[in-house]
Amino acid sequence: MNPQAGNVAQELDNFMANVQKKIPSENDYKAMLKAKGFFLLIILPKEAASLKAAIKHWGDVVRGIPTQCVREDKISKYENGNNRGGSSQYWNNVILKINTRLGGENSRIAGSGAIDYLAKKGKVTMFVGSDVSHPGPGVRKPSVASLVYNQDQLGIKYTAITRLQDPRLEVMAGLEDMFHDALLDLIGIAHGPVTDIIFYRDGVSEGEYDDIRNAEIGAIDRAIEKVWLTHEKIRAGNFERPRLSFIVVGKRHHTLLFPGSHQLGDQKGNCKAGVVVDRDINQPLITDFYLQSHSGIIGTSRSSHYIVLKNEVFNNDTKALQEISFALCHVYAKATRSVSIPAPVYYADLACGRGTFHYAPSVEESLRSQDSESVSSGMNAPFDITPWQEAFQARHPQLKGNMYFL
Structure with a gap:
């Protein structure tokens, strides 16, 4: 699908409502979503950071539906035969991510x-990776901590937990x-x-x-x-x-x-x-x-x-x-x-x-604006993480075990 600027969530909800109409029953529809065989391929314009953030929030947090975004200019280049080599590599990478999001394996360790x-x-055996990312200089917002861990014995498939601090x-x-x-x-x-x-x-x-x-x-x-x-x-x-x-x-x-x-x-x-x-x-x-x-x-x-x-x-x-x-x-x-x-x-x-995707659209900008106002009204005002934590939403339970973060 190709969503446009505006109420992205409503457009995506309408699309899924049309999908559900084509499924025999509500139980079959729910089973399809849980079977890891369904995802949305979404075509975006070249510059679409805010649009992508809204889509990922809808998929990762609100509905629990895997989404794969691709750039419109990459499609046009491939169709016109321009830069076929570069486009081919781009689409190879897209396929790798789609296969993984649908529960597939792209590689497996042998001989170790x-x-x-x-x-x-x-x-x-539990294989774990953890990291903390910090805001840039002069930016007042929380740091994001994440922990990923394997879902299989060979350390190929992972899921993630993300928190603010x-x-x-x-x-x-x-x-x-x-x-x-x-x-x-x-x-x-x-x-x-x-x-x-x-x-x-x-x-x-x-x-x-x-x-x-x-x-x-x-x-x-x-x-x-x-x-x-x-x-x-x-x-x-x-x-x-x-x-x-x-x-x-x-x-x-x-x-x-x-x-x-x-x-x-x-x-x-x-x-x-x-x-x-x-x-x-x-x-x-x-x-x-x-x-x-x-x-x-x-x-x-x-x-x-x-x-x-x-x-x-x-x-x-x-x-x-x-x-x-x-x-x-x-x-x-x-x-x-x-x-x-x-x-x-x-x-x-x-x-x-992906910390930004855990906030509803425009919420992060609103929180930063409120914090800037508090700083301007008082010298060196302490940072209040509470409203950020209240607005930060966890990954949808339906994506547990899904490598949505790729």
Whole structure:
């Protein structure tokens, strides 16, 4: 469909009412929406940020219907035969996202001993990515915290939980509740207790490692304890608590890796994907390693820096974590090659970036305007997050388990 400016939600509701008329019964209509076989392909003009935000709010929050937006100019270019190569890549990416939103798999990990170990019978492994995104300089609005976690044993399919917190607060203030809900969800999917947790944390600077270790690992431990003390089946089975490995993933560093000879590099002169450096240039007081998991298309590839704050899953064996991290760089649903950071970290960043879609259209602008008025009336007025939290709406329950955030 091709919605126009105006009351987008009403236009979409009318469209769905027409769809429902073509379905034999209301039960069949509801079953169709729940079966993950239905989505809306929506054609947008080239510049349509506010229109897209209204559509995503309607789909993600109000109705729980997957939506895929495409640009009108990409269609016209392809029809006219202009820039067929670029258009082909664009449509390939669109298809990757549609397939994933409908419950499909674009890739699967094979040949990884560490993944095979975690996926073997009797184990339930939780792969988690978390991130906090902050407003730009001078912008008074909340930071957005997100947590994504797998819905399958191989770490391919994920869902997300998103919350607001005070501006520029790096520690995830609501992590205990978020992780508690995620843990219960995965236990329900697996019909058994989680045995291992691989937790990746994005966006932490070197000076914040101790704060993250104390606050966030503590929050995870408390959430686990709460579930293990209150979940009826887990209490009855007297299961051991899951082992936790907690890794900070850093991208903003100045360390570049180069091959020792031309034969050891790729065609661009970069190190080949999969190169790990875990000695000589590493930090002396913490366990860390550099992993270059992707092949650069242009210029010099930059590795990611992994700081291991806790590693119970593999009994402090960093080699296994390196293998797991590299394997998870191959299942990012929007790419057909390995990427620079593990998929759950990427997904957490994407979920944070969709914070605007959780507000009804024009609500965020109204809240910012009200805050600006309060600041102008009083010097250095404290930020009040309450009205933002009241306006922030959660993802529709029907999209639980859906990778709507791609």
